[in-house]
Amino acid sequence: xxxxxxxxxxxxxxxxxxxxxxxxxxxxxxxxxxxxxxxxxxxxxxxxxxxxxxxxxxxxxxxxxxxxxxxxxxxxxxxxxxxxxxxxxxxxxxxxxxxxxxxxxxxxxxxxxxxxxxxxxxxxxxxxxxxxxxxxxxxxxxxxxxxxxxxxxxxxxxxxxxxxxxxxxxxxxxxxxxxxxxxxxxxxxxxxxxxxxxxxxxxxxxxxxxxxxxxxxxxxxxxxxxxxxxxxxxxxxxxxxxxxxxxxxxxxxxxxxxxxxxxxxxxxxxxxxxxxxxxxxxxxxxxxxxxxxxxxxxxxxxxxxxxxxxxxxxxxxxxxxxxxxxxxxxxxxxxxxxxxxxxxxxxxxxxxxxxxxxxxxxxxxxxxxxxxxxxxxxxxxxxxxxxxxxxxxxxxxxxxxxxxxxxxxxxxxxxxxxxxxxxxxxxxxxxxxxxxxxxxxxxxxxxxxxxxxxxxxxxxxxxxxxxxxxxxxxxxxxxxxxxxxxxxxxxxxxxxxxxxxxxxxxxxxxxxxxxxxxxxxxxxxxxxxxxxxxxxxxxxxxxxxxxxxxxxxxxxxxxxxxxxxxxxxxxxxxxxxxxxxxxxxxxxxxxxxxxxxxxxxxxxxxxxxxxxxxxxxxxxxxxxxxxxxxxxxxxxxxxxxxxxxxxxxxxxxxxxxxxxxxxxxxxxxxxxxxxxxxxxxxxxxxxxxxxxxxxxxxxxxxxxxxxxxxxxxxxxxxxxxxxxxxxxxxxxxxxxxxxxxxxxxxxxxxxxxxxxxxxxxxxxxxxxxxxxxxxxxxxxxxxxxxxxxxxxxxxxxxxxxxxxxxxxxxxxxxxxxxxxxxxxxxxxxxxxxxxxxxxxxxxxxxxxxxxxxxxxxxxxxxxxxxxxx
RNA sequence: GCGAGAGUGGCGGAAUUGGUAGACGCGCUGGUCUUAGGAACCAGUAUCCUAUGAUGUGGGGGUUCGAGUCCCCCCUCUCGCACCA
Numbered sequence: 020x021x022x023x024x025x026x027x028x029x030x031x032x033x034x035x036x037x038x039x040x041x042x043x044x045x046x047x048x049x050x051x052x053x054x055x056x057x058x059x060x061x062x063x064x065x066x067x068x069x070x071x072x073x074x075x076x077x078x079x080x081x082x083x084x085x086x087x088x089x090x091x092x093x094x095x096x097x098x099x100x101x102x103x104x105x106x107x108x109x110x111x112x113x114x115x116x117x118x119x120x121x122x123x124x125x126x127x128x129x130x131x132x133x134x135x136x137x138x139x140x141x142x143x144x145x146x147x148x149x150x151x152x153x154x155x156x157x158x159x160x161x162x163x164x165x166x167x168x169x170x171x172x173x174x175x176x177x178x179x180x181x182x183x184x185x186x187x188x189x190x191x192x193x194x195x196x197x198x199x200x201x202x203x204x205x206x207x208x209x210x211x212x213x214x215x216x217x218x219x220x221x222x223x224x225x226x227x228x229x230x231x232x233x234x235x236x237x238x239x240x241x242x243x244x245x246x247x248x249x250x251x252x253x254x255x256x257x258x259x260x261x262x263x264x265x266x267x268x269x270x271x272x273x274x275x276x277x278x279x280x281x282x283x284x285x286x287x288x289x290x291x292x293x294x295x296x297x298x299x300x301x302x303x304x305x306x307x308x309x310x311x312x313x314x315x316x317x318x319x320x321x322x323x324x325x326x327x328x329x330x331x332x333x334x335x336x337x338x339x340x341x342x343x344x345x346x347x348x349x350x351x352x353x354x355x356x357x358x359x360x361x362x363x364x365x366x367x368x369x370x371x372x373x374x375x376x377x378x379x380x381x382x383x384x385x386x387x388x389x390x391x392x393x394x395x396x397x398x399x400x401x402x403x404x405x406x407x408x409x410x411x412x413x414x415x416x417x418x419x420x421x422x423x424x425x426x427x428x429x430x431x432x433x434x435x436x437x438x439x440x441x442x443x444x445x446x447x448x449x450x451x452x453x454x455x456x457x458x459x460x461x462x463x464x465x466x467x468x469x470x471x472x473x474x475x476x477x478x479x480x481x482x483x484x485x486x487x488x489x490x491x492x493x494x495x496x497x498x499x500x501x502x503x504x505x506x507x508x509x510x511x512x513x514x515x516x517x518x519x520x521x522x523x524x525x526x527x528x529x530x531x532x533x534x535x536x537x538x539x540x541x542x543x544x545x546x547x548x549x550x551x552x553x554x555x556x557x558x559x560x561x562x563x564x565x566x567x568x569x570x571x572x573x574x575x576x577x578x579x580x581x582x583x584x585x586x587x588x589x590x591x592x593x594x595x596x597x598x599x600x601x602x603x604x605x606x607x608x609x610x611x612x613x614x615x616x617x618x619x620x621x622x623x624x625x626x627x628x629x630x631x632x633x634x635x636x637x638x639x640x641x642x643x644x645x646x647x648x649x650x651x652x653x654x655x656x657x658x659x660x661x662x663x664x665x666x667x668x669x670x671x672x673x674x675x676x677x678x679x680x681x682x683x684x685x686x687x688x689x690x691x692x693x694x695x696x697x698x699x700x701x702x703x704x705x706x707x708x709x710x711x712x713x714x715x716x717x718x719x720x721x722x723x724x725x726x727x728x729x730x731x732x733x734x735x736x737x738x739x740x741x742x743x744x745x746x747x748x749x750x751x752x753x754x755x756x757x758x759x760x761x762x763x764x765x766x767x768x769x770x771x772x773x774x775x776x777x778x779x780x781x782x783x784x785x786x787x788x789x790x791x792x793x794x795x796x797x798x799x800x801x802x803x804x805x806x807x808x809x810x811x812x813x814x815x816x817x818x819x820x821x822x823x824x825x826x827x828x829x830x831x832x833x834x835x836x837x838x839x840x841x842x843x844x845x846x847x848x849x850x851x852x853x854x855x856x857x858x859x860x861x862x863x864x865x866x867x868x869x870x871x872x873x874x875x876x877x878x879x880x881x882x883x884x885x886x887x888x
Numbered sequence: 889g890c891g892a893g894a895g896u897g898g899c900g901g902a903a904u905u906g907g908u909a910g911a912c913g914c915g916c917u918g919g920u921c922u923u924a925g926g927a928a929c930c931a932g933u934a935u936c937c938u939a940u941g942a943u944g945u946g947g948g949g950g951u952u953c954g955a956g957u958c959c960c961c962c963c964u965c966u967c968g969c970a971c972c973a
Contacts, residue, residue: 252892259969364971374973383971695913756912831908836954838908876953881907886953
């Protein structure tokens with residue numbers, strides 16, 4: 020026999036004779052990918068006969084290289100797309116590029132390559148990499164957000180928003196990142212640092228464009244209760260972010276002045292307990308309140324706080340500090356004079372920036388009062404306890420009955436909240452209000468590589484919108500990026516100079532560009548009509564496809580992207596461009612891809628290929644295993660998908676990503692697990708090829724007998740399980756496990772030659788069911804099995820209920836809840852027969868012995884429990 | 889502190905309505921075939937034990953004929969928010 024040794028996929032194999040029978044993923048995958056690129060079988064069009072299904076994964080930033088997170092995200096999506104298509108849905112599954120953003124500018128600065136060139140080249144290279152995974156996208160709908168054909172419509176939406184006052188400009192203190200040289204939205208600041216570069220964020224006064232997301236705060240919040248297809252924690256994060264709280268605005272008159280100070284409180288019931296007031300140091304009224312004898316000290320305090328880092332300012336363990344302004348204000352309920360303080364823990368951007376301090380019932384005020392020896396007055400007494408302001412050790416924030424509160428004494432505090440609010444309203448000193456944590460979305464960025472904001476500044480007419488007919492305001496390409504002196508648009512004469520659309524005089528163009536989250540806030544809608552030239556959206560197409568039935572992406576977008584996209588959907592609806600309220604019916608947030616870290620004492624973090632047999636390849640010292648963490652370049656615990664695919668094939672990469680963990684959980688990368696998946700695909704490959712001669716041309720029989728009954732039952736049980744596991748619940752790992760069981764049953768099935776039809780049936784079901792997971796090998800095997808049409812066109816298999824029926828059942832017999840035996844009975848056996856059989860079991864008898872049988876519980880189809888004394 | 893989620897073999901993970909805990913895969917052990925095995929196939933693999941036996945799903949209680957699953961208390965971990973008035 021001819022013996023050949025060669026290396027295939029990194030594994031040495033020996034092949035006796037027929038080489039064509041070897042599973043060779045690279046050849047098969049190249050063949051089918053070529054077929055998909057040429058024939059474009061995954062292109063969608065509107066079809067009223069079929070039920071639509073819009074499946075979308077979060078589009079990638081074109082960094083140039085895909086990572087395992089992409090592979091996982093898109094593999095999950097592709098299973099759903101292929102499955103739904105096989106089920107007969109009209110599936111829209113598009114892909115494109117979130118193409119504006121800073122890395123392109125950084126590449127330009129570092130390597131002198133133009134952002135546009137860099138971006139489009141990256142897109143070309145990433146498209147090839149995605150195609151190498153075998154994803155079933157409708158590539159005809161592809162676009163990049165940096166295409167003028169895309170962003171021109173974004174500019175139009177902006178103009179419409181501007182008309183309606185939903186986009187406006189104001190000067191404000193913004194979050195400034197010195198490293199990125201730009202402004203950040205509140206959502207983009209994490210622990211006081213830039214979400215991208217982690218540089219410390221500084222406050223800076225700037226004129227900025229804002230989107231009035233606060234107008235939609237209520238609707239965005241209300242819908243969080245209706246998005247039943249979203250994970251609860253994402254909804255919780257959004258609710259938290261919107262931060263709606265009901266309360267009261269109360270006006271305090273400043274003693275001996277006409278001025279009033281407005282506070283926001285959720286606890287008007289504690290107003291009689293206010294013993295001082297705290298203002299944010301940057302409160303605009305603060306300076307007017309400083310009396311001359313306090314001037315020097317207070318101003319020093321204000322400077323001190325201003326210099327403090329914003330992160331520390333809101334960190335919670337900041338030491339509470341404050342200073343008396345010298346002024347007093349009057350409690351509108353009892354006319355009491357209380358001192359006004361400035362306090363470092365009062366935030367200007369929440370509520371009104373001023374707080375009535377009730378030390379007895381607020382922990383922060385309590386600590387402040389203790390420190391500065393201010394009075395603590397109890398106004399709410401809990402049941403069964405008597406609080407005393409002089410002796411209490413912490414604030415009481417629970418509910419109780421009012422005291423020291425004049426006509427409200429004796430009322431429970433919930434009733435008093437209403438009563439005091441109403442009373443204040445009648446007196447003209449306050450009113451019930453609602454307060455939000457959510458701020459308007461600042462969208463100006465002082466960057467080049469983004470969508471230009473279509474506004475012209477005229478000395479006479481002010482900010483004038485660019486006429487719709489002049490759109491797009493194109494980003495000029497003839498710029499040089501140096502990384503210094505701010506955005507190159509500000510010094511680009513041809514771009515900068517424009518005539519005022521109103522008066523025609525020479526004017527200046529806006530040089531800021533949009534936050535790139537604006538592009539990703541509506542791309543899913545544009546996919547429904549990417550070539551539309553009469554407006555942002557073709558309403559018919561958008562209404563046919565939207566909302567997205569299933570959206571899949573990372574949890575890191577729980578607040579920013581997902582909230583902005585919801586907001587934009589409502590904007591588009593109110594601009595009469597679409598009819599839906601919410602963009603994404605169902606949301607799946609997949610877990611991160613993690614891997615064990617490895618470290619060398621001398622060389623620090625090591626890449627997997629820098630470790631050989633537990634030793635560092637650089638110095639041969641033993642490595643130290645670190646924690647399992649999210650794959651990241653900095654920790655070097657990364658696997659390059661391209662290399663992985665080269666070694667094992669895309670099907671193996673996909674299979675492992677789907678099998679090793681359920682999609683919403685973190686996935687721990689494990690080389691041996693990958694090999695296990697590769698082995699399984701080899702097993703499937705051989706199961707078909709080794710039996711090919713036996714089953715070719717064989718019809719699947721209508722009725723079967725003998726051992727074949729069991730295999731047919733297993734086949735149908737598997738179809739049932741896999742269908743249920745994929746549909747709706749996305750339990751891909753258990754679906755794959757079920758097919759593995761079927762394959763094991765096929766291997767164990769004997770004698771094969773007696774029942775070729777049933778064997779064929781089982782093998783075909785295996786191939787069809789695996790297709791959503793590993794499409795290349797399945798297409799190939801389907802062809803090998805003699806089919807002319809693609810496997811996807813054969814449809815998803817249906818369960819033959821008759822084949823599931825069994826004649827005999829194995830029941831467990833318990834004595835006092837413990838398994839003591841098993842009996843086999845016919846399915847139609849009655850309760851008496853089953854009981855008699857169970858009691859007759861030898862081992863069961865031993866445990867019953869001479870004891871008295873109290874009760875016998877028969878759970879049909881499952882077990883018998885004999886209860887003895 | 890608030891909110892969400894999790895805790896099951898050596899590891900990743902399974903277990904409709906409470907009904908045989910540990911599917912499937914990895915790893916490990918033994919075997920077959922081999923010059924060879926890091927291939928393939930077969931068998932075994934929760935723990936303790938001589939055992940047909942006992943124990944076992946973070947800990948402690950409870951409900952039940954029966955609890956990983958339901959109820960109460962506690963512990964640990966992960967994530968998000970956090971001086972939000």
